[in-house]
Every structure is written in structure tokens, then in C-alpha cells.
Amino acid sequence: MPITKYYPFEPEQAPLEYRGVPEINPHLCVGCGACVNVCPPDALIKIDDYENGTRKIVLDIGRCIRCARCEEVCPTRAIRLTREFEAASNDRICHVEIVELKLAKCRECGKYVDYTERQLQKVLSLIPPGILEFDRIREKLPLCRECKRLLTVVNATKFEEEMRE
């Protein structure tokens, strides 16, 4: 008849639909930062380090309000809310989860660009091959912002000269 349980001693399982503690799957994460933009309490942070070319996606469970917005916007379904609700720990560090990805290098000037390699492959895999200027896009993608501008300027002037002939 009594419905209460000796909870800490009898393990308790949250229901299927429960929005528990989020967890990033490092293999799927491409480091695009969509979750960082959408996270209301800034629990997800993107830290780019252009010297040694790494991008860190830092998830702080302490700040997370478990609203599952990141799960909705993640393109590769890397971050997911588990059914785990016991997030207590005696050390603040265990709340922080860091996924570190290598930033892509610009083909031209060799500086690090502000997107990761995985992001690059993901985008390339997404673009359907049959698209018209497929090769020009392929060629333009792995450049850093300055090189891209340079390239467009170069193309524009080349195009100008061809017109003039």
C-alpha cells in the first residue's frame, strides 16, 4: 500500500521521454556551434584557438537547464539528452565536457580558418554532385576568408579582362 520507495538505496529509472543530462558524442560532432547559438543559459561555449588550430565545444552541465534546444538544432545529432538525472558530483570539473576538434587550414596562406575540417567534409558531402559550379565551390571552400576575397577579386579581374578582349 505505501507508494514511497527507499530511493537512494533502490535505483530509480526515469521514464523514456525524460529530458535528462545532455551528452556530446565526439565522433559525430562537427564543431559547427549551432547548439552554442541556441543555448539560452550559455551552457555550451565555443572556444577557437587559432595558434594551435583547435576548436573546443565546452558543455557545462552545471549551467544547462535541459531544454533540449541543442538536440533539436544539431545537424549531426551529436548532442543528445540522456535519461540520466543524477548530476550531483563533489567536484565542479566532472560537470564540464569538452570536445576538441582540429580547425581546417587555409590551402593558400596556411592560416587556420574559423571552421573545422569535419565541418568542411560535412558541407562537401551535403552538396549534391549534380550542382552546376560544383568544382568551383569545391575549390573555394577550404580557403580562409582573406584568400577567398583575394580569389573572388582575382576571378573578377580575370573575368573583366576576358570581357575586354
Add this chain to the structure above:
Amino acid sequence: MLFALLFIIASIIGLIKREQVKIVGLLSALASLALVVEALSGIDATYSILGLEFAFMTDTISRYFCILVGISGLAVSLYTAEYMEPRHLNLAAYSVFILSMALIVLSRDFLEFIIFWELMTIASYVLIVTYYDNTETKKASIIYLVAMHAFNTAPLLLAIGAIYSQFGTLDYSTLQGVYVPTWVIWAFLLGFISKAGIFPVHFWLPEAHPVAPSNVSALLSGTMLKMAIYGMIRVVELFPGSEAIARTMVVLAILTIAIGAIMALVQKDIKRLMAYSSVDNMGYLFLALGAYIMLDRVLKKIAFLALLLHAFNHLVFKNLLFMLSGNVLHATGRKDLELRGLGKKMPFTAVMSVVGILSVSAVPPLNGFISKWLIYQATFLSKDPLLVGGGVISLFASALTLAAYIKIYRIFTGEPNVEAHEAAPLMLAGEAILAFLCVVAGIFPGIIARIINVDVGNPWLISIGGATFNALLFAGTLCSFIIAAAIALPTKKNLDAPWTTGEPVDEFEQKPEHMFTPIAKFGKKLSFIGERIEERFSSFERWYSSKDLGYLDEIMFMPVIKLIEGTSYVIKELSKNLNALLAVTFLVLFTIVLTMAVLAGVI
């Protein structure tokens, strides 16, 4: 009779050198000590002064009362040496007052009795009028004088005159066992209950005691009221046939207990509260006396022991309490219940007042409990409905006394809101004697019982008539538990401020006059009924005088109207000086008293 000599010398010094308070005080203390010593060894002397024959002799009762007067005289005189403010005649009157009380108890015939009785009343009047400058004292002393003479001395004189005319002599030994007309006993009863402050005629007591200086009010309520009891015992011993007044006395005693306790609860001034609690305790004494008359064999002895023991206990803790209130008055100049935190500056007074409060509300280890326990034995086991009812109401009243005196404890707690200083060493000495007696009488009641040579087994227990109470074993177990717990689980002192639930608060307490609102509401309901009755009386009278019936009205109705107008005037008058509550209780309860008396008388 060395003590009489010492008292007279003290009063003469008081007369000549008005400001020698210390000498008079110490001399009277010495005299009272002499009185106690002589009383213990028995006094038997006759003197003739100015042709009048004065015989003094101590039999068991008067020896006991002599010791009582001596003890209270000793303690209060020590206190007076430091406290008294010499004004006009009051120094001389002080020692005469104690002397007259001692001589009343020692006198062997009614003539001496009434002479010293009158001397006592005059001396007490002079003492009450010490601070004659404020109007309150004037009004109270007039009420005191008028009441004492109208209700007290007049009936006594009438009774003694009747006895003298019938038997030609006033000597106790010859009058022993004589049959006296019942109205004489009623006159004695009226005389003594007015002196003792029993219900219908108690209104002078709460007026007179608070105005008198503290040492005088200690003597007044501690010792003078005992004289009335002594007189009543003497009359009951001498003249048989006092069963008639027994029932009325018990009924009046029950009413006094109830009213005294309720009124003490609603007071806002320390000394008035203590005065009403004296009224309440006198009710206990008369209840015990009534039980003594009505009961027989074993219960009679219990009632007699209860009567005398309670007289002793009441004398001790009432003097103690009045003296402590004197300390507070002396130190702070105020006697209302708004004081706070005196405990810090007056540690001894605080400890002794805790002892006084616990003993007046009859809490077991202290002396108040023993005598009250005996009274309950007498009343509860008497199988007489009136007495059992009396026992129940007196237990109710003891709960009320505890509630009332808790307010006095409040002035010693909390943050001090008035500057105070500890009383002088001599004053504390007087109080210490009484506090010590309180504790000793509580644990070894047998000693006091032996004075009136009632055998109660060994000194630390009371065992007569089947009921035994081992005071020492009880106090021993209680203290052993306390000490064991204190040693087993001591507490260190780490102080912190009381918690005011988060926001800073300064007036963070409950004022005493707001406490016990349900009981105070009951009191107000009572006064509301009274006002309605009084107003109906006067409205009837206004209605009648508006109708002009001419001649017929003169002879037939005017006397009746005058009677009604008179009664409503008396009630208005009475309620003016007493507060409305008392007028109500007087009227409403008086009718009840009459019916109960008739009922009791009949059954």
C-alpha cells in the same frame, strides 16, 4: 518579656530622633529575635499597669503565632534598617506595630485582645500613610481606616460587650466551653473576615497594600492578616456551636480564592498583584479553618496542621515577595510590569524572586506545596461536596497564581530597558533569611510541625492519617536527576543573538498585559453583565421618577423607590472606587453566596 522592653525602647528612640532608621531597625530585629527565643521557652507573666490587669501566657497556638510574628519581625526589621524613609511618626509606629501584634497573640483575655488590636490598627494606619503626599495614598488610607473600624472593630466590640454582659468576665480560661448566642459568633466572623480580606469585605486590601512602603506592606499582608486567623481560631476553640458559621466561611473562602486569583491575573502593577494574591491565600486559610470545624477525627487533625503550616508558609513567601518588590521599587522607582532585564544588575533579587514565585505557586520542592498538599488532603477526602468543590477551585487558583507570577519573572529577563542597582546588603540579608526558610520548610516540614507538637514522624516527612509525603526523598530524587543530567550532558557557553527570522527587529517580545487574553476576556464578560444590571436599576429609577403620581406616590411607592435608588447609588458608589469588575462580582456572586449558603445550610 524582654522583647516588649526592647520594642518600647526602639519606638521611643524613633519618637525622639526621627532619622535614626538604622538603630530602630536593628533594635526591632533584636527584639523580634528575643521574642522568638522567649516564645520557644514559653512566656507566663502578669502585669498591672494603671490598675488594669494584663496577663500574658503562651499555650500551643499563641506560642506558634508568637514565633511567626518574631520571624517576620526579624526579617522585615533587617530590611527596614536599610529601606525605611523616616517621615513623621512612622519609625515609632513601626516597632509599636510589631509589639502590638506580639501582645495580641500573648493576651489571655478579650479586653487585652481588643486593646492591642486597636493599637495595631492605629499603628498600621500611621505606617500606611507614610507617603501621604500622593492622592492615591490618602484615598486608600481613608478606605482602610473606615473599613477597619466599620466592619472590623465594631462587630468585635459588640461581641465582646455581649459576652461581658452575659458572663461578667472576659478571661479565656473561664470562658472555655461556654454556650454563647450564635449572633455573637457571627459578629466575630464578620470582624475577622474583614480584617483578613475575605470576599465581601476585601476591597480595602488591594487599595492599602500597594500604597504602603514595601516593608510595611510585607508586614501588613504577611503578619497582620495572620492575626485575624489567630482571633478566629481562638473564638472557634473557646465557643462550641461554631458549626453554623463553618459552611458560610467555606463558601466565602472559595469565592475569595477564585476572585483573588482572577484579579491577580489581570493586574498591571506588581504590588497590587501581590495584594490580590494575599487575598487569594487568605481564602486558603479560611477554607482550611472551615474544614477544621466541619471535619472530625483524623481529617480534623490534617486540617489543623494544614491551617498552621499554610499560615507559616504564606507569611514567609509573602514577606519575601513584598520585600523583593521593594528592592525593585527602590532601585528603579517603578513598580509596573514594563520593566525588563533587571536580572543583569540585580542577580540576588532575581534568584530570590524565582524562589518566591515557585513557592507561592506551590511548586513541589519548595514550602508552598506542603501546606497546599495538606489542604487538598483535608478537602478532597472529606466526602463533603462543598469541601471537594473548594479543593478543586483552589487547585484551579494555584494554576492562576503561577500564571500571574510568571509576569513578575518577566521583569528580570531580556535586555535591560531601565538602569537599576542591586539592593543594599542588609536588605538582601533579610530576604535571604526568608528564602532559606522557604527552602528548608519545603524539604523538612516536620520541624515546623513539631513546634505545634503535632507528631509527624521524622522531620523530613508529613504522615498523619494515612497520607504520607516524604518531602526530602522527593526533593532528593528531583535534584539527583537534575545534577545527573547536568553532569552527563553539560553545555558550554557560546552566545548568539536570538533569531528574528531574517529581518532585524527591536521590539521582539510579547508584553505581559497581552498575555492570557482568553482569561482576561472572561473577566471582561463578567464586568459587562454587571454594567447591564446596574444600568437597568438606574433606568427603572429614572422611569419611575418621570411619572408623577402625586399623593399616592408619597406613602406607597416613594419608600420602595428610595430603596431601589439607594441600592443603585450604592452600587454606583462601590463601582466607582472599585473597578467595574469588582462591583459586578460583588453583586452577581453575592446572590450566589446567599443561595449556596441556604442550600448548604439546608443539606
Add this chain to the structure above:
Amino acid sequence: MELLGAIVAPFLPPLLDGVARKVKALIQNRMGPSIFQTWYDIITLLSMEPTLPTGSLAFRLAPYIALASALCMAFMLPYGSNSIINFGGDLIAFIYVFTLFSAALVFGALSVENSYSHAGANRELTLSLVFKPLFTITIGIFALKTGSLSITQIAHSISPSLSIVGAYLLLLYVAYVEAGFIPYDIAEAETEILEGPLSEYSGRLLGLLKWALQIKRFAMIWLFASFVTLPIAEGVFAFVLQMMVFLLAYLLMVTYESLNARYRLDQAMNQGMKGIVIGAVLTIIAWLGW
């Protein structure tokens, strides 16, 4: 038998309170703590150092006096046929030790500057102004009928009659009220005045007071149980019967307690006044002989 009583009196009550909590939990379909929970609380409290809100000695002494008077009450009662310490104490002494208990609590509460504990002290005294006379009336009836005031003698000379039955019911009611069960635990109402007189106590002093309250509750109900069993039993058999009646009464009271909300002060006073009127009527009946 007294030795057994001497062990039972101080150490059984907290256990009983644990059982009471278990019964209440089952009524409210929840698991409830283990029956030793009250003991665990008291032990942890006793081991902790109290912080004192005032320096006054009365505040520190009150818990010890309360515990001592509660133990005295328990030791005055008969276990089997005679009480542990027989200082001839009888019902009057019992009432007055009871008054000492509430006086100690009130002195402690008033010696601190906290309006919550003052409210608690005021409630404690106001309640005792109504329920102590009720207690004396019941004892008056017993005294009237049996002519003695000591518990054992009363028990032996009780003859069943209308007023005696009434007196037993009144005694049960008074035991329920003075034991401080829910409708009447107004002085220590925790949601209204933060445990009243106990609000400023902490650590060891609070543990003592909690223990004393449990012993007082035990003593009141044990008094009722001894009145019921002593007329019909003697010695060891009486002790066993007493324990049975006590447990039955205790469990009944706990179930009744869990079905009630707490009274306000004036509501409790009205109940008390009704009780006194019934008591007076019973006295008259008792006196008329039935």
C-alpha cells in the same frame, strides 16, 4: 517489577514515538522512517553543542528541570502494584510535578527575547489554566467515590458506578490533551509559532526537552493505564496488563491524532470549558451516590 519499570520509563517513550510515526505513515500510505528514528534524532541532538541566545541561567537550566520532573512523574506511577520511588506521593503531588514541568518550560521560554517563544509560553500557561482544573475535577470524583488520593488505594477500592465510568472517560480525555497530541499540541505548534517554547533551543538542550516531552506523554497515558488495570490485577500480571492497555490506548490516540487538524487557542479553550461543565455534572452525580 519496579526495576523493570525503572528501565521502561525513561527508555521506552522515544521508541513508542517511533512506532507512532510508523503508524501515521501507514495511514498516509507512505513508508515512514524506522521505529528507532526518534532515538536517532535524540542521540544526534544530545551529541551536538547548543548555541545559547541569552546568558540567563534559567534558559540553560529549564531543560534539565523539565527532564527531572518528567522522570519524577514517571517514577511516581505504579508499575505492577507499587511505584519505583514511593515517597507517598499521590495524585496531588502528580499534578504539581506536572505543573513544575510546564513551569520549567515556561521559565525557559520567557527568559529569552523571542516573541515566538513568548507566544508558546503564553499558550502553554493558558491551556494549563483550563485543563489542569479538568484534571483536578476527575481526581475529585475519584476521591469522592473512594475516599483516598493515592493511586494504589483508589485503584483497590473502586466500585463500578455511573460517575466512575464518566471519570474514566474524562481521565482518558485529559491524558490525550496533556500528552500533547495533534488537536491539542497548540503550545508546540511548529507551523504556527516555530515549536513555541522550544524555538530558541538547539543541540543538547533541545534533545533533553524532546526526550522530556516524550516521557511526559508516556507518564500521562501510563497513569490512565494503571487506573484501568490496578483494580483487577496484582503484581506481574498487573504490569503486563498495564503494558497492554497502555499500548492499546497509545495506538488509538495516534490514529485519532492523524485524522485531525490542530485547534486554535480559543477553540481548545471552549473544548476545555465544555469538559469542566461535564466534570461538574459528574461530581454532582458522584456526590448523589451513583
Add this chain to the structure above:
Amino acid sequence: MIREFEEKFGPTLEKKVIAKNKVLYTLMVRREDFINMTKYILNRPNTRLFTMVGMDERNTEESFSVTYWFLDWKAQEVIGIRLYVPEEEPSFPSVGAIHKGAIWFEREVQDLLGLEAEGLPDPRRLILPDDWPEGVYPLREDFQYYHSPMGTRNYPYREPKNNSTVHPMGPYHVALDEPAHFRLFVKGEEIVDVDYRGFYSHRGIEKLARGRLNYNQVIFIAERVCGICGFAHSIAYAQAVEEAAKIEIPDRARYIRTILLEIERLHSHLLWIGVAAHLTGFDTGFMRSWLIREKVMELAERLTGNRKTYGLALVGGVRRDLLDYRKSLILETINKLRGEVNELVDMLLATKSFIKRCEGIGVLSKEKAREWDTAGPLARASGIDYDTRRDLPYAAYDELSFNVPVYKEGDVLARALVRIDEVKESISLLEQAVDAIPGGPVMAEFNEIPSWREGISAVEAPRGENTHYVMTGEINRIYRWRVKAPTYNNLQAVSDMLRGYTIGDAPLIVASIDPCYSCTERVQVVDIESGKAKVISFGGMGTCP
């Protein structure tokens, strides 16, 4: 009401229509007739002060603005009167002098914007902490949301009059589930006067929303305004933005919102019944009502993924759909619930001692209830027949039929009965909604939310009417967001309800308005007793940019 108002005061006002029968008038000139305008509106039979918004429009209109919104719930019309307050002379005539319900609004504007209301009966500080320095006004544009200046601590409490003493039911009290300070002036046990000091949990969310959050992030803050009626706040906010941006949300989303609002009302009322029983010492009632509430919480958990913060609403609709197995889940829980609620109610009403404790205390007369603009079960128990679900229909309430319980006595028992009847109504509402839920999308498509648009909307939360006012700003941000919770008005009426009753009843009377103090907010954590102020530095977590 709008038509008569226009005839009387039309010419001098500049009119702006917000939505169907919601009109905003701005008063440029002749400020004196502002007071008799408000008097005219408030003297009509069924009107109330809906909300009052102070705004700092210095960069657009070069002055502050104070807008009073009035509602006539019989005519279902909303009128707003805006008054521009120049920066150099920041004062405006106080409505609080003639209508008690406006006092707190004006004290708040005084605190947060520095606009002084002339003739305000109680000009003390309301929102800001005791040691907030003078002259610093957080809601002004030039104040950054992460500043937290420190001053010296002083707060003038009222002194106890004619020798009554102070009995503080302070921030930390067993009966208060959230911090609030009722300074009861008592004579013995009887309360003679009350002084309220609240706003211990003000978190400055309006400034936070203005400073850092975009539309869809604000909704999660809105949901966490209150611990119990969070969803009602998020819906009110969503509706206000949708009204401002003229977005039509699909029907299915409206039904899902109604279902979850009713589920929240169920568990909130059952929670209150439990708390009321506990405060009178009736623990069996407390446990039994929370036993039933557990079923509702589990239902919510299965439907939305969390027991309390459902996190389901977004601007433009709902994030997740109620699939079929969840629909049968709701029906099954409801049938079980109906039987148990009736059994609980019979048990409560049969316990005489509980009823005696609730009867006749904390009485609030109808006039006083209207004077303080109370809302929800508190007002309906005192005879005011106003329910936002019926009088300003939103979500799917206009398509569902339900009746509104109204009692006259106005004591704690009447409020309990209102809440019990509303539980039964919610169960039948849930049943109707689950049957009549249409198909279709759950999220409306809309592109940019236009800037400088205003929207005002009210939702019937378990405690009364939540009113949200929104003014949209540029770059996907809000310019001004005003949250008014029902406890904001009900709490002002508590001092009238407490007078004359004992301190034993005070916790029950305060709990009878089912207060939700965190709906009324406070910025800093200050250890008031020792005077030390612990400042949460927003950058404290180390990971914030």
C-alpha cells in the same frame, strides 16, 4: 467601454489600435485630466487595472513613458493610456492615491526608472535591495545588466503603534515556501497591523531579457519566473509576441497549450490543498492530496519530458506533438484522478477540525478585493466573477465549455472550495480538449518579427491573471517585456486580510492566496542579518564569454 471613453476624452488623445478591441491612447498635452480619465474608467462596474508599464524611450521618443492598461472584463475590451514623462522633470500624477491597486506599480516605477509619482501614499522602496545606492535605476537604458553597485543598508520599517509589539513572519519562516517578510504588529496573539517587505527573489529578468536574450531564449526565462505556474507565464509571453508580430498559431498548437495549462492548474491546486492541510497540522490531508498530485506530475513528465518546466512552448506554437499513445495516457490518468479527487474532497470536508480552522478567518470583502485588483481564486472567493479564460479567451478556451465557481464569504474555506471546484472543472476541460484536438502542424512559419510593435496578453494561471506586455525591438531582440503575476496584486490585499486574526492563523491566511513570491522577483543575494552582501558576478562560471 472604448466607444464611451472616446466620446468623452477622444479629441485630446492620439489613438493606436493594438489588436481587436485593444486600443492604446497616448496623452501628449493637458496631463491634469489624466487622473479623471483613470477615475472615469475605474468607476465603471467591471473594470480593473490590468497592468502598468514604465518604459525608457529616451532614444526613440526622448522621454520616459508610463502606460496604464485597463480591462473591462464584461465588455472584453482593453484600454491603454500612455503618459510621456520628460527626462528633466521625471514626475507624473499618482493613480495610487485614488486606486489602491496601483500603489505597487508606481513604487516599482519609482525604484526601477526613477519616475516620481506625486501623491503616492507609501513612497518607500519596493523592489530594490536595501543597500542599492540612491539614484541608480536598473531599467534605464544606460545601466548595463551585469552591473551590481553596492551602497549602505537602511530600510525604514513602520514603528509599532500604541504599544503593540513586532512579531516578524520573516524571510525564513516554516510556513512561507519562499522568502517574504510580514511584519505583524501584534497585541499578544491578535494582529493589529501588518507591514510587508518583499521582493527577496527579484532576479531582474526584464533587464536580462532586454540585455542578452533573443525571442526564443526569453521564453525559457519566462517559464522559470514561477516555480509552479511556469508554463502559464511562457504561454502569456508567447501570445504577447505573437500578437505584436501578428502571427497566427495553428489550431493543434492552441489545443496542446490548453491541455498543458489545465494539467498545470491541476497540480498547482492539489499542491495548495496539501499545503493548507499541512499548515493546520492535518498531515494526512497533506499526504493524500500530494499522493494524487504525483499522478498528474508523472503524466506531465511522460508528455513533456519534465515534471514541472515543460519547455514545450515557443513563439509561434509548440515544439513537440502529443502522439497517440500520449493521448490514451491522459485519458487513463484523468479517469483515475476523478475518483480519487472526489474521495479526497469528501475526506477534507468531513474533518470538522480542519474546516473549523479554515472557516471565518482572513475574510476579504468584495469592495476591498476589487480595490486591490485581486485576481484568481482569491477574487472569485470574494464574489468577483472574473476569469481570464472565459472573459479574455485565448488558446482553445473559446471552443471549450466550462463554468467558473464564485463564492461570497471570502474566507479561507471559500478559497479552498473555489480551488476544489476548479480542479473538477480542469478535469472535464482536459477531457473535452483531448477529444476535440484537431490535426495539422504544431508550429507556424513566420520570418522576421517586426520591430517597435506592442503586444499585451493575459493567461489565467492557477493563482490568477498573468499579464505580459511586450514591445519588440531590432535584431531579433525584445525592447521591453513587462511581467505582472497575480500574486503582485493579491499580496497587497494580505495586510487587510490579516488584521484582527491571531498569529496562529497568519500562516494559513498568507498561504490562502497561494503566494508565488518568485513571480515578483529580486536582484541580489544579500545576507541581510549580518549586512554582508554576496554579489553573484555573472561571469562567475568562468565559461561565460
